[in-house]
Amino acid sequence: MISNRLAILGALLILLAVLIIIFIRMGGKGKTEQEPLSLPPEISQSSDEQQEKRKVVLFYLSEKDALLHPEVREIYAYTSVVQEAKQTLEELLKESQSGYLSPIPPQTKLREIFLTRKGVAYVDFSKDFQVGHPSGSTAEILTIYSIVNSLAYNFKSIKKVFILIEGVEKETLGGHVNLNKPFLPQYSLIAR
Amino acid sequence: MIKVAHSDFSYDYFNTEDSPRLIIDLSQAEEEMREIRNIVIDPGHGGLEVGAKGKFGALEKDITLPISLKLKAIIERNLALRVFLTRDKDTNISLDNRVAIANNNKADLFISIHANSSFRKNATGSETFFLSMDATDEEARRLAYLENSSAALEDRIEGENEDEIKMILWDMAQAAYLQQSSQLAEFIQRELNLLLSTHNRGIKQAPFRVLTGVACPAVLVEVAFLSNPVEEKELLTERFQSRVAQAIYRGLLNFIKLYGQE
Numbered sequence: 001m002i003s004n005r006l007a008i009l010g011a012l013l014i015l016l017a018v019l020i021i022i023f024i025r026m027g028g029k030g031k032t033e034q035e036p037l038s039l040p041p042e043i044s045q046s047s048d049e050q051q052e053k054r055k056v057v058l059f060y061l062s063e064k065d066a067l068l069h070p071e072v073r074e075i076y077a078y079t080s081v082v083q084e085a086k087q088t089l090e091e092l093l094k095e096s097q098s099g100y101l102s103p104i105p106p107q108t109k110l111r112e113i114f115l116t117r118k119g120v121a122y123v124d125f126s127k128d129f130q131v132g133h134p135s136g137s138t139a140e141i142l143t144i145y146s147i148v149n150s151l152a153y154n155f156k157s158i159k160k161v162f163i164l165i166e167g168v169e170k171e172t173l174g175g176h177v178n179l180n181k182p183f184l185p186q187y188s189l190i191a192r
Numbered sequence: 193m194i195k196v197a198h199s200d201f202s203y204d205y206f207n208t209e210d211s212p213r214l215i216i217d218l219s220q221a222e223e224e225m226r227e228i229r230n231i232v233i234d235p236g237h238g239g240l241e242v243g244a245k246g247k248f249g250a251l252e253k254d255i256t257l258p259i260s261l262k263l264k265a266i267i268e269r270n271l272a273l274r275v276f277l278t279r280d281k282d283t284n285i286s287l288d289n290r291v292a293i294a295n296n297n298k299a300d301l302f303i304s305i306h307a308n309s310s311f312r313k314n315a316t317g318s319e320t321f322f323l324s325m326d327a328t329d330e331e332a333r334r335l336a337y338l339e340n341s342s343a344a345l346e347d348r349i350e351g352e353n354e355d356e357i358k359m360i361l362w363d364m365a366q367a368a369y370l371q372q373s374s375q376l377a378e379f380i381q382r383e384l385n386l387l388l389s390t391h392n393r394g395i396k397q398a399p400f401r402v403l404t405g406v407a408c409p410a411v412l413v414e415v416a417f418l419s420n421p422v423e424e425k426e427l428l429t430e431r432f433q434s435r436v437a438q439a440i441y442r443g444l445l446n447f448i449k450l451y452g453q454e
Contacts, residue, residue, distance in 0.1 A: 063312045135245075136307075136418065138315065171286075
């Protein structure tokens with residue numbers, strides 16, 4: 001009886017020891033795996049000259065008509081679509097370099113962008129996107145499709161765009177266009 | 193007796209007496225059109241939700257209401273129709289509630305009235321919108337289902353008690369009326385061009401939330417630009433507001449003459 005119990009106890013102790021070893025190993029491994037991730041991304045590894053660039057087309061507004069006008073910009077080329085899409089929108093948030101009007105209120109910041117496997121890009125803007133907006137139908141349509149077109153035109157894997165404000169789904173921007181659904185691009189709005 | 197089983201065709205047959213003949217007249221069935229009894233007018237915005245703002249302080253919500261009230265008065269004066277407003281004072285009503293008001297009052301026509309605004313100051317003119325829909329993915333299936341059951345839509349909503357089914361149907365209800373909505377938009381736009389001297393911006397499509405769930409022909413009229421100082425001043429005058437109401441009424445009337453007669 002006693003030897004039996006001792007054998008069980010021994011087996012349990014060995015099991016515990018094995019578990020502890022596995023736990024420590026996993027922990028160590030986890031750390032070594034995390035290290036490259038915590039390194040700054042590709043930007044900081046190479047200088048500006050070394051980093052490859054690519055061209056993207058942004059869509060701005062004109063004083064003359066209610067159409068979207070293309071403007072070519074350069075961004076850093078990455079293997080990640082999300083990284084490139086983020087840069088593209090960051091560029092769109094800046095003023096036009098050819099004198100066009102910005103379709104996005106000036107204080108607006110891009111909070112985050114996600115891409116689903118089905119090709120829906122979720123774009124999350126700061127509240128200024130809504131607060132500073134002129135809120136007419138035409139203004140809403142142009143703002144939304146400048147963003148949607150700027151993404152879908154440059155990135156094949158982005159099929160639709162869903163717009164969030166402060167991380168939340170909104171009904172509309174200013175009472176007109178429905179924001180509860182993802183948008184397909186509208187290339188008919190582009191000036192020729 | 194002759195029976196034509198296909199629902200896409202209608203037929204008529206008659207005998208000629210002087211020469212013994214039977215004539216069977218087959219024709220494409222016409223799109224089922226219910227008689228127009230109820231019109232719902234939706235004055236855009238209201239309450240704290242002011243809509244677009246003009247340089248001189250005009251608010252979209254304060255322009256859409258008087259135009260809507262004038263339009264209601266003209267219709268009631270001239271036609272034996274019931275007219276409902278989604279709001280008759282300066283109150284905040286959600287877009288989904290406006291849709292519910294239209295559908296619950298069995299609207300046969302829905303007109304949402306707005307004043308436009310854009311980023312550029314010199315944007316001018318009026319335009320009439322109807323709903324745009326993306327016919328893709330799962331939506332396409334829903335849409336196809338709706339188009340197929342267009343006439344049966346109302347019965348279904350009344351027959352089914354489950355809220356969820358109602359919600360799904362109402363969510364996309366406008367899909368079954370896009371063609372008539374575009375026709376209504378065209379009629380109204382034509383009159384706006386004729387009566388007002390505003391620049392013609394034509395009929396357009398956009399995914400407007402207030403139109404999506406409406407179960408009848410539905411349009412959204414954008415009357416001139418509040419972001420344009422000249423048009424802002426005009427929008428504030430009673431004369432301009434009356435002329436807009438008159439133009440929309442004429443457009444409606446032409447649509448009713450074409451579609452809405454028994």
